[in-house]
Amino acid sequence: MTYTFLQHYWWFVVSLLGALLVFLLFVQGGNSLLFRLGRTEEERVMLVNSTGRKWEFTFTTLVTFGGAFFASFPLFYSTSFGGAYWLWMIILFSFVLQAVSYEFQSKLGNLLGKRTYRFFLVLNGIIGPVLLGAAVATFFNGANFVVDKANMADEWMPVISSWANGWHGLDAFADVWNIILGFAVFFLARLLGNLYFINNIRSEELIGRCRRQLITDAVPFLLFFLAFVIRTLLKEGFAVIPETQEIVMQPFKYAQNFAAMPVLIVLFLVGVAGVLYGVVKSIVNPVYTRGIWFTGTGVVLTVLALLLCVGYNDTAYYPSATDLQSSLTLANSCSSQFTLKTMTYVSILVPFVLAYIVYAWRAIDKKPITPEEMGKDGHHY
Amino acid sequence: MLATIDLSLIEWSRAQFALTAIYHWLFVPLTLGLAVIMGIMETLYVLTGKDFWKRTVKFWMKLFGINFAIGVATGLILEFQFGTNWSNYSWFVGDIFGAPLAIEGIVAFFMEATFIAVMFFGWEKVGKRFHLASTWLTGIGATFSAWWILVANSWMQYPVGMEFNPETVRNEMVDFMAVAFSPVAVMKFLHTVLSSWIVGATFVIGVSSWYLLRKREKEFAVSSIKVAACVGLFATLVTMGTGDKSAYQVAQTQPMKLAAMEALYEGGTQAPLTVVGDLAIPKMLSFLATRDMNGFVPGINDILEGGYALPDGTKALSAEEKAERGRLAVEALSAFRQAKEADDAAAMQAAREQLDANIAYFGYGYIGHPEMLIPNVWLLFWAFRVMVGFGVYFIAFFALVLFLAWKKELNRFRWLQWLAIISIPCAYLASHAGWIVAEVGRQPWAIQDMLPVNAAISRLEVGTVQTTFFIFLVMFTVLLIAEIGIMLKAIRKGPEA
Numbered sequence: 001m002t003y004t005f006l007q008h009y010w011w012f013v014v015s016l017l018g019a020l021l022v023f024l025l026f027v028q029g030g031n032s033l034l035f036r037l038g039r040t041e042e043e044r045v046m047l048v049n050s051t052g053r054k055w056e057f058t059f060t061t062l063v064t065f066g067g068a069f070f071a072s073f074p075l076f077y078s079t080s081f082g083g084a085y086w087l088w089m090i091i092l093f094s095f096v097l098q099a100v101s102y103e104f105q106s107k108l109g110n111l112l113g114k115r116t117y118r119f120f121l122v123l124n125g126i127i128g129p130v131l132l133g134a135a136v137a138t139f140f141n142g143a144n145f146v147v148d149k150a151n152m153a154d155e156w157m158p159v160i161s162s163w164a165n166g167w168h169g170l171d172a173f174a175d176v177w178n179i180i181l182g183f184a185v186f187f188l189a190r191l192l193g194n195l196y197f198i199n200n201i202r203s204e205e206l207i208g209r210c211r212r213q214l215i216t217d218a219v220p221f222l223l224f225f226l227a228f229v230i231r232t233l234l235k236e237g238f239a240v241i242p243e244t245q246e247i248v249m250q251p252f253k254y255a256q257n258f259a260a261m262p263v264l265i266v267l268f269l270v271g272v273a274g275v276l277y278g279v280v281k282s283i284v285n286p287v288y289t290r291g292i293w294f295t296g297t298g299v300v301l302t303v304l305a306l307l308l309c310v311g312y313n314d315t316a317y318y319p320s321a322t323d324l325q326s327s328l329t330l331a332n333s334c335s336s337q338f339t340l341k342t343m344t345y346v347s348i349l350v351p352f353v354l355a356y357i358v359y360a361w362r363a364i365d366k367k368p369i370t371p372e373e374m375g376k377d378g379h380h381y
Numbered sequence: 382m383l384a385t386i387d388l389s390l391i392e393w394s395r396a397q398f399a400l401t402a403i404y405h406w407l408f409v410p411l412t413l414g415l416a417v418i419m420g421i422m423e424t425l426y427v428l429t430g431k432d433f434w435k436r437t438v439k440f441w442m443k444l445f446g447i448n449f450a451i452g453v454a455t456g457l458i459l460e461f462q463f464g465t466n467w468s469n470y471s472w473f474v475g476d477i478f479g480a481p482l483a484i485e486g487i488v489a490f491f492m493e494a495t496f497i498a499v500m501f502f503g504w505e506k507v508g509k510r511f512h513l514a515s516t517w518l519t520g521i522g523a524t525f526s527a528w529w530i531l532v533a534n535s536w537m538q539y540p541v542g543m544e545f546n547p548e549t550v551r552n553e554m555v556d557f558m559a560v561a562f563s564p565v566a567v568m569k570f571l572h573t574v575l576s577s578w579i580v581g582a583t584f585v586i587g588v589s590s591w592y593l594l595r596k597r598e599k600e601f602a603v604s605s606i607k608v609a610a611c612v613g614l615f616a617t618l619v620t621m622g623t624g625d626k627s628a629y630q631v632a633q634t635q636p637m638k639l640a641a642m643e644a645l646y647e648g649g650t651q652a653p654l655t656v657v658g659d660l661a662i663p664k665m666l667s668f669l670a671t672r673d674m675n676g677f678v679p680g681i682n683d684i685l686e687g688g689y690a691l692p693d694g695t696k697a698l699s700a701e702e703k704a705e706r707g708r709l710a711v712e713a714l715s716a717f718r719q720a721k722e723a724d725d726a727a728a729m730q731a732a733r734e735q736l737d738a739n740i741a742y743f744g745y746g747y748i749g750h751p752e753m754l755i756p757n758v759w760l761l762f763w764a765f766r767v768m769v770g771f772g773v774y775f776i777a778f779f780a781l782v783l784f785l786a787w788k789k790e791l792n793r794f795r796w797l798q799w800l801a802i803i804s805i806p807c808a809y810l811a812s813h814a815g816w817i818v819a820e821v822g823r824q825p826w827a828i829q830d831m832l833p834v835n836a837a838i839s840r841l842e843v844g845t846v847q848t849t850f851f852i853f854l855v856m857f858t859v860l861l862i863a864e865i866g867i868m869l870k871a872i873r874k875g876p877e878a
Contacts (some may be wrong), residue, residue: 053498053502054498056453056493056494056495056497056498057494057495059453059457059494060486060490060491060493060494062457063456063457063460063486063490064483064486064487064490064491066460066461066464066482066486067460067479067482067483067484067485067486067487068483068486068487070463070464070471070475070478070479070482070483071475071479071480071482071483072479072483074471074472074475074476074479074551075472075475077463077464077468077471077472077475077479078464078468078469078470078471078472078475078839079468079472080464081461081463081464081465081468081471082464082465082466082467082468082469082471082839082840082841083468083839085465085839085841085845085849086845088461088464088465089465089849092457092458092461093852093856095454095457096454096455096457096458096856096860097454097856099450099451099453099454099457100450100451100454100860100863100864102450103446103447103449103450104447104450104860104863104864104867107447107867107870107871108867108870108871108874109863109866109867109868109869109870110863110866110867111859111862111863111866112859112863149549149550149718150550150715150718152469152473152550152711152714153711153712153714153715153718155708155711155746155747157840158469158747158836159468159469159838159839159840160468160469160472160473160550161468161469161472161839161840162840163840166842168841168845335475335476335479335480335553336476336546336549336553336554338553338554338555338557339476339477339479339480339553339554342480342554342557343480343483343484346480346483346484346487346488347487349487349488350487353487353488353491353492356492356495357491357495360495360496360498360499360515361495363499363503363506363507363511364498364499364502364503364506366506367506379442379443379446379501379502379504
């Protein structure tokens with residue numbers, strides 16, 4: 001295993017985790033619709049219990065995504081998290097509130113009352129996807145940081161990475177294209193939430209509302225997503241000159257990346273087709289419940305293709321808008337060959353992990369959620 | 382103008398991490414301890430087929446669930462704070478430190494997240510044995526998680542298995558097994574996890590005793606106490622043994638921490654172990670630290686001044702000498718990078734030799750004055766005594782509870798029931814005192830001898846960190862109050878609810 005292969009392998013693993021995370025944001029998307037879809041208390045309880053049985057997967061994928069990034073590309077971890085401080089902190093605050101809100105909301109003595117905890121779920125359902133989308137958009141559009149490893153020899157200020165302004169990540173919102181991807185991810189999460197409810201809950205009236213809501217969310221999603229993708233393919237990108245490792249701006253860089261890696265075009269197109277198939281069939285066929293699996297798989301493939309496009313083919317995956325040469329590439333930000341190789345052996349466990357997740361998921365979802373089903377286990381939210 | 386790190390930024394960054402860690406550690410020990418007790422109870426249910434055990438385990442699961450969610454939430458923040466507030470650390474040692482965190486996610490978190498869903502929602506959906514396996518796997522997942530995070534923490538106390546690479550300006554892993562199975566990591570894992578079982582056992586005994594006091598749920602309470610007391614006594618004895626081994630390792634690898642734990646300014650041979658005040662056990666500190674009654678234990682001043690003989694026969698350097706060699710290492714790093722830019726191979730070689738000769742003291746290059754090397758002696762001294770004192774108390778407590786359970790007289794002594802309730806906060810106090818000893822004792826180092834906290838932080842404005850500190854403080858405090866409120870209501874309702 002060469003060093004270059006390992007760098008690319010780990011970018012693939014991180015991208016796959018990122019793609020799975022976007023799919024699992026159906027929990028957040030579903031929660032953002034809690035008061036819109038749930039008209040009665042019973043319906044809201046069903047919605048909360050539906051996402052409540054899966055929130056741990058989203059949370060764990062987020063943590064593992066962070067851990068894998070830390071282990072494989074530590075310079076990204078230190079530069080982005082330490083620099084775009086507010087952007088990440090707000091995301092984390094919202095996830096903390098979400099984590100307790102399921103368990104606490106219907107318990108006696110919960111201090112803040114049921115409505116507050118549900119508000120936290122909605123808040124996380126909006127803030128989480130929008131900010132995560134905006135954070136990922138900076139991979140394409142750049143962020144304001146400087147990296148200078150020579151600083152380590154400065155006894156008084158030995159900090160390698162620093163942010164170029166006092167906004168610490170909130171400056172991502174100064175670029176409208178970051179906001180556009182944020183909204184695309186938000187509407188995608190809602191779309192996935194609807195499809196998940198359709199698959200997981202048996203309540204005619206509620207599911208009918210979910211199907212109508214699908215149209216409401218699918219239209220803005222497509223507009224924002226297509227705008228972002230078209231603009232990305234047409235804009236200049238951050239290229240790395242392999243011989244010198246110098247970063248330069250290159251016209252149509254991301255379009256060229258797709259052209260240079262046809263497998264990504266296939267992944268992307270199959271993914272988009274899967275998303276559309278799941279959505280359209282769920283809208284037109286009132287008894288169809290499996291849309292989440294087509295759309296979910298499509299989301300994973302599409303996001304994977306985009307993330308591979310931004311990291312592969314001599315591209316700076318985390319460009320600096322302040323100092324072009326500070327931009328992070330797979331080569332200049334990764335862990336040592338020994339660590340990547342060791343971690344690669346560990347990653348052999350991933351298929352086993354996925355296998356038991358699928359097995360347990362199927363066992364839990366064997367019976368769809370109904371008002372009667374929720375009471376049987378003695379544990380419901 | 383030369384940029385310098387604002388000292389209060391370091392303090393606020395430390396405060397924020399300490400705050401998050403303290404809150405996180407309020408929930409984790411109960412998760413680890415209750416998981417084992419629940420596993421035993423459900424095993425009894427499957428083996429005996431008695432519904433009594435199902436009802437019992439479901440009650441403890443309810444409390445487990447309330448506690449678990451907030452533990453997960455605070456844990457998320459801790460992981461990401463390495464990046465947000467300790468970004469220089471994340472680059473400087475991320476090559477080694479990141480791996481255990483990633484493995485924790487892949488191996489442990491997913492196991493925990495998957496099977497906890499089956500544990501809570503699977504009673505009517507999966508078979509008895511699958512459900513039992515899920516309950517155990519939830520606990521095993523949490524324990525695996527503890528293993529990897531403690532590997533990471535142990536590496537900060539005792540860095541092994543790495544080499545410094547001046548090209549990348551960071552430490553790089555060269556021996557994964559040395560990192561994953563260092564003797565310090567093994568002992569820390571056993572000590573921390575088993576001490577968490579003590580918290581879980583004390584919690585179950587305390588809550589059950591409340592039912593006995595109220596003359597409610599007698600069979601449920603007595604049976605729960607029996608299981609918990611067995612777990613508690615076993616855990617306390619192992620914790621005592623691993624504590625002794627850990628202290629011995631501290632003496633070998635972090636002598637300043639040991640000296641501060643004992644408030645020992647002037648060391649010597651035949652050093653006594655201070656209990657409190659003037660009460661001391663002759664020669665005991667020498668024995669515990671060196672396994673020899675006549676062994677030499679350096680005090681704080683000895684460590685700063687150096688000159689005493691180390692176990693390997695060499696002479697200990699003074700703090701000044703170490704700082705000088707640290708500065709040589711940092712200078713050599715700078716010279717190496719300049720030579721590399723100039724493509725001067727001879728200068729690179731010379732700088733590399735100077736760096737290699739002084740790399741063991743690299744972190745001392747950022748130490749402004751020797752007093753920075755002394756951790757908070759008062760806090761360490763008392764935290765250590767609180768931890769050990771309660772450790773001894775819990776041996777007696779669990780033994781007494783088990784004895785009375787065997788004699789079927791648990792119901793008889795109301796004072797014991799009150800004592801059991803009061804013991805719950807004592808177990809938490811002891812557990813936190815242990816972490817204070819481990820973490821405050823490591824100061825000023827983020828990584829022992831390699832990177833002090835002032836060279837590990839993110840370059841942020843003090844006001845930014847202050848703001849997030851207070852947001853965390855308010856958020857965690859409100860959630861803790863809510864959690865306690867929910868717990869108390871659930872306990873009051875009892876297993877019948």
